[in-house]
Amino acid sequence: MTTTSDTTTSDRGTDGTGADGAGADAQSTKGAYVTAGQGFQRDTAYIETRITRDGRDGYPVEPGRYRLVAARACPWAHRSIIVRRLLGLEGVISQGITGPTHDKRSWTFDLDPGGVDPVLGYERLQQAYFARFPDYPKGITVPAVVEESTGQVVTNDFPQITLDLSLEWGEHHRDGAPDLYPEALRAEMDEVMQRVYTEVNNGVYRCGFAGSQESYEKAYDRLFTALDWLEERLADRRYLMGDTITEADVRLYTTLVRFDAVYHGHFKCNRSKLSEMPVLWAYARDLFQTPGFGDTTDFAHIKAHYYVVHEDINPTGVVPKGPDLSGWLTPHGREQLGGSPFGDGTPPGPVPEGERVDPAHTPLG
Structure with missing residues (x-):
């Protein structure tokens, strides 16, 4: 890994699924995720190639050159969807969305006409x-x-x-x-994101x-020791690092928004x-109602992925x-703590045509 903010040695393993991905297990059409008698260990050895300004790995920053392939169902991929939107990179890096389920071989482009990604011409990632x-x-894996x-x-890191x-x-x-x-x-962000990753993002999977x-x-x-810590940390600050949104909030949000729909029951995080956690619930609603978060969240895809795969x-x-x-x-009342999501900046504009979540997938009443 090229960053230490998301992995620890104790979280390295050989589960075969990486982030959210199709493993190689042959016992099931979709892959097996539980090994009897053992705890879960995530394989965190990803393709470490980077896209950089200087192109030192052979892949320079260049608008129109790359396609982000993601699944709305996957919390790890959802991070990249949110960040791309918050930074306004929609016209710079194209986006392909897979279906919410996969078999043991791969994520597939079954949402596209003919089941083929219109840019890559692929049926399978x-x-x-x-x-x-x-x-x-x-x-x-995705992303x-x-x-x-x-x-x-190029990379799945x-x-x-x-x-x-x-x-x-x-x-x-x-x-x-x-x-x-x-x-x-x-420095502080890396410590916070490390704990959020090991104890919360990956903690729900360990359960x-x-x-x-x-x-x-x-x-x-x-898991619940960490969630109690987050309740306390967020009681007097609007966001994890203070008055504005950072990457740390993106990383926590994608787990929180799946918690009641999936992790509480399906993963026994009950x-x-x-x-029922008043601070985290208000914090999560604050983010959900912020452009870039709720408008990239697809509850139908989330539930289909976990309960079917x-x-x-x-x-x-x-x-x-x-x-x-x-x-x-x-x-949510979080505005009483001060701050604002984008500080001196501005929210992203409307979701581009063709990238909007189907309203029927997020029935909010």
Whole structure:
């Protein structure tokens, strides 16, 4: 990994699924996620190639050269969708969206006409990985950045992708774009993001994919210890790092917005619902109601992915009708803490045509 803010040695493993991806397990059409008697360990060895101003890895920053392939269902990919929108890079880096489910081979472009990505000409994201690495041995994960001209994957290093969108693509940011990784806060931010990753982002997976009672209970306790810490931290500050949104908020949001819909029940993270944690619930609603967050959130894709793909946890494949989503638009009161989402900047404009979430997928009442 090229950044330490999202991984620890204890979180390295060989689960075969990477971020959110299709593994190589042959026991199931969709892949197995739980190993009996063991705790969950995430494989965090991603393709470390970077897109940079100086092009030192062979991939320079260049508008129109790359395509971000993401799944609205996946929290790791959702980060990149949000950051791309907040920074106004929609006209600079194109975006392809996969369907919410995948089989053991790959994410697929089943939402596009004919099931083919209109830019890459691929049916499966796997094709972009194999175009560069014919014997690629690991899971096919999202997000992935693909070079349009060659159809080859450049990187799937999801924490570095979003940081580089901030740090390397600055010349192409929209006017009024926020500074999501402010230099003066980076040391503290890295510590906060590290804890959010290990204890919350990945913590819910350690609960859901636990293969023993002992590993589940340890993961459960770690998760809610961290959520209690976040309740306290956010009680007197509007955002994780103070008065404005940063990358740290993006990373926490994508787990919180999935909590009641998926993690509370499906992953057995059931001490409290998000809606029963007053500070985090208000904080999450504040973000949801901010352009770039709620307008990139697709609850139908989220629920379909987890409840259909994880068939060893939910063998019936039944997708719950709930929860009631109307609370996401209720007043949050967080503005009383001061600050503003974009500081001296401005919110992003309307979602581009063709990138809007289907309103039927987020029925808010």
